[in-house]
Amino acid sequence: MEDRSSWQIKDEATLTELVALMNLSPEEIAVMKDMLPEAQAAAPGMTKTFYERLFAHDATAEYLKNVSMDRLHGMVQTWFAELFSGQYDNAYAQRRLTIGHVHVKIGLPVRYPLAMLDVVMPFGEQVAAKHANPTLAAQAFRKVLALDVAIFNQAYEDNQLKHLAELVGGERLARRLLAGT
Numbered sequence: 797m798e799d800r801s802s803w804q805i806k807d808e809a810t811l812t813e814l815v816a817l818m819n820l821s822p823e824e825i826a827v828m829k830d831m832l833p834e835a836q837a838a839a840p841g842m843t844k845t846f847y848e849r850l851f852a853h854d855a856t857a858e859y860l861k862n863v864s865m866d867r868l869h870g871m872v873q874t875w876f877a878e879l880f881s882g883q884y885d886n887a888y889a890q891r892r893l894t895i896g897h898v899h900v901k902i903g904l905p906v907r908y909p910l911a912m913l914d915v916v917m918p919f920g921e922q923v924a925a926k927h928a929n930p931t932l933a934a935q936a937f938r939k940v941l942a943l944d945v946a947i948f949n950q951a952y953e954d955n956q957l958k959h960l961a962e963l964v965g966g967e968r969l970a971r972r973l974l975a976g977t
């Protein structure tokens with residue numbers, strides 16, 4: 797297996813790369829910003845549905861014992877509203893990577909956060925539907941959410957790669973092992 801240029805893209809640079817890959821345009825960024833007040837208004841409802849879903853399933857509810865639910869509600873509301881910040885810079889990428897790492901550290905399988913998009917998506921779609929240009933707004937929301945999912949997942953992959961690389965003595969070998977070659 798040959799080396800790939802994507803292997804050199806790390807940390808916050810992954811967001812810059814993905815913004816380019818997804819063709820996130822200045823118009824789409826402006827539309828996201830327009831929606832911020834509506835998103836802030838929708839955030840408490842989104843968060844309520846989010847935790848109802850997680851508490852209704854034993855394997856996910858287990859993670860929410862002994863944590864401050866007030867704090868978590870606030871942080872997930874902020875997470876949702878920040879999707880609409882219109883500022884997808886290095887600081888944004890760092891914040892989103894850190895959120896991913898927090899979930900790595902609690903031993904949460906990545907399938908759970910990924911599955912929760914089913915809750916997040918309709919709330920974003922409802923916000924977009926209220927915009928003067930709902931088609932563009934929905935497209936922008938889908939892109940920014942896709943970026944976020946990619947970054948969240950990247951935190952998991954970075955962690956696995958880091959530990960495997962330490963174990964086998966290098967990232968190239970770790971990547972080859974993960975590829976099964």
Ligand code: HEM
Binds near residue numbers: 871875894912916
């Ligand atoms: C779309 C998916 C998710 C998002 C956007 C999200 C968002 C967040 C955010 C923003 C934080 C605060 C991070 C920080 O301290 O800086 C957090 C913490 C946490 N999340 Fe999630 N979360 C998601 C999925 C889940 C799932 C599926 C579970 C468990 C079943 C979960 C359990 C937790 C727990 C236990 C903490 C607190 C960790 C700690 O402080 O020790 N999250 N989440």
